[in-house]
Amino acid sequence: MLNQITFTEHDEMYMARAIELAKKGRFTTTPNPNVGCVLVKNNQIIGEGFHQLAGQGHAEVNALAVAGKNAQGATAYVTLEPCSHYGRTPPCAEGLKAAGVVKVIAAMVDTNPQVAGKGLKILSDAGIDVAYGLLESQARALNVGFFKRMEQGLPYVICKMAASIDGKTALKNGQSKWITSPAARQDVQLYRAKSCAILTGADTVLVDDAKLNVRLSELPCTLPTDLPLRQPVRVIIDSQNRLTPDLALFEIQSDVIIFTTKVDKSLQWPHFVKHIEVSESNGKVDLQAVLEKLGQLQFNNVWLEAGATLAGKMTELNLVDEFVFYLAPKLMGHDAKSLVNFPELTSMQNTVDLTFNECARIGDDLRITASKLIKIT
Numbered sequence: 001m002l003n004q005i006t007f008t009e010h011d012e013m014y015m016a017r018a019i020e021l022a023k024k025g026r027f028t029t030t031p032n033p034n035v036g037c038v039l040v041k042n043n044q045i046i047g048e049g050f051h052q053l054a055g056q057g058h059a060e061v062n063a064l065a066v067a068g069k070n071a072q073g074a075t076a077y078v079t080l081e082p083c084s085h086y087g088r089t090p091p092c093a094e095g096l097k098a099a100g101v102v103k104v105i106a107a108m109v110d111t112n113p114q115v116a117g118k119g120l121k122i123l124s125d126a127g128i129d130v131a132y133g134l135l136e137s138q139a140r141a142l143n144v145g146f147f148k149r150m151e152q153g154l155p156y157v158i159c160k161m162a163a164s165i166d167g168k169t170a171l172k173n174g175q176s177k178w179i180t181s182p183a184a185r186q187d188v189q190l191y192r193a194k195s196c197a198i199l200t201g202a203d204t205v206l207v208d209d210a211k212l213n214v215r216l217s218e219l220p221c222t223l224p225t226d227l228p229l230r231q232p233v234r235v236i237i238d239s240q241n242r243l244t245p246d247l248a249l250f251e252i253q254s255d256v257i258i259f260t261t262k263v264d265k266s267l268q269w270p271h272f273v274k275h276i277e278v279s280e281s282n283g284k285v286d287l288q289a290v291l292e293k294l295g296q297l298q299f300n301n302v303w304l305e306a307g308a309t310l311a312g313k314m315t316e317l318n319l320v321d322e323f324v325f326y327l328a329p330k331l332m333g334h335d336a337k338s339l340v341n342f343p344e345l346t347s348m349q350n351t352v353d354l355t356f357n358e359c360a361r362i363g364d365d366l367r368i369t370a371s372k373l374i375k376i377t
Contacts, residue, residue, distance in 0.1 A: 005223055007105070007134045014038045014045070014077040015135045017106055021059070022049040022079045022142050027229060028053050030196045031298035033080055033110075033143040039101070041074040058083065060092040064099050072100035079139045080320040081110040081132065084118035096128070103129040106137030111150045145196070145300030148321070153295045155196065157319055158309055159304040160188060161339055162326040168336035169308060172216040183363025184326045187219040188305075193219065193323065195232045195303035197257075197294065201310040202238040208246045211303070232303065237296065237310060239284045245269050261292050287317055312340035315352055318372070323354065325368040326376075 007015075021036030029051050038061035039047040041304070047070075049062025060082055064071050076082075082092035082104065094102060104123050109132055110116060124130045140147060145156035162180045163169050170176035175230040180187070192198055193214045204210055226344045231254035236243065243249070249256065258271045260285075261267040263275040294302060304314060314320050345351060354370040361367075 004175075007131075010043065011077070011134055012104060014075075015041055015079070015105065016138075017045070017048070018059075018077045018079050019135060019138055019142065021048055022139075022188045025053075026053050026142070026194050030054065030230070030300055031146075031149075033146040033300075035059040035078065035080045035312050037076060037078045038077055039063050039067045039071055039074045041067075041070065046070050046074060058092050060096055064095060064332070067099075072097075075102050075103040075105065076101050077105050077134075079107045079142060079213060081106045081108065081115055081117070082119040082123070083110070084115050091119070091122070093122040097123060097126045101128060104131075105134055106130070106132040107134055108132060108136045111147050111320075113150070133319055143281065143300070144321075145302075149295050149298070149300055154291050155294050155299045156321050157199075157291070157302045157304055157314070158195075158322045158324055159190070159306075159314065159320045160191065160324045160326070161311060163339050164328050164330040164332040164336070166331050166333075166336075167339045168332035169339055170334040170337040171332060172337070174337075179330065179332075180326045180328045180365050181363035183220070184328075184365045184367065186218050187326075187362050187367060189214055189218045189222055191303055192232055192305075195301045196299040197233045197235045197302045198238070199235045199244070199290075199304045200306045201235060202240070202242045203307050203309070204305070205236060205243060205247060205249050207307075211248050211252050213252045213254065231255075233299070235259065235302070237285050237287070239280075245273075259285050259293075261285055287319055289316060291319060308338060308341040312342050315340060316342060320373065322357075323368075323370045325366075325370065326362070326370065327366045329364060 005132060018036035018038045022034040025034045032051060032054045036050045037048065038045055047063040047067030049059050049066060051059045060078060065120060084091050084093050120130050131277055148154055148156045164179060170343050198212045200212060213231055214228065214229065231281055233255040235257045238260050241260055243258060246266055250270050253272055258275050259278055260275060261277060261280045263277055276293060279286040353373040354375045357369040357371060359366060359368050
């Protein structure tokens, strides 16, 4: 039965371990959530696992495989409610029940409509003690993109910006390489690797001749998995059909989606390039429609790495969930190009207010993460 209980220090310790396991899947599990599971019996861990790849065993299945028959009578600590439906793998709730687990503690209820309490009910109806809510905020932070897609139908968008300490992104003549240090650029590679998609505009592709891939040689650390690294899908906003197949972007054979208002069918594109037409807004691609389509395509986390115009428009339309600012110890002067382009503001009440989440030194630079502050009117 479902229990509202007081969790012990040991409970917190085992769930914390499950959360650490879940983090190992953050480069590979999309579109599935990152989940970890720990099986405990007689105060000893007898099995643990994490979800590694969509279509393969979930965390509970992998932990049960390690425990074997010893799972009979164990307690399962899992970072997300065990699934209850048949997808590419059988439901984990049924697997835990069949293994003879006597207690299941979930960090949180799954907001996926296909689950949403059904997994816990299967376990409870089988006479298994069930509780949830242990380290819930930490568990939710593992899968902010998945939960946003489940709850709103949209991916979680992180906007990356790199600037001098006076908020400039390029000199007046357009020179911008390099504002930030190599360490900061390596850090960006890690964020890219964790993302389902990298979103940018045609201007960035054309001006920088950007490839927008994850460069393994530049990752700042060894990834916590032996699984092959997936390249995020490169998503380009190209309202005016300015991209051509000869650009460096298309030298990398990994998926590209180009959003436009009308596809130019006169060009021959590589097989990994897909064009999607969306509605128009003021002569440009409708950015809300783009995110809705990405949600339908099961993208959880989108890394926005764009110029001042697209970044500014996404922010103005309230389509950015989080910002990552890399600030270099440089001063570039008032003639240099600004961080974001907005229409002129005439009142301080119209400013975009942020709340700082974290500040860290990355090489010679600062990395500041921030979220939009909800204004109460």
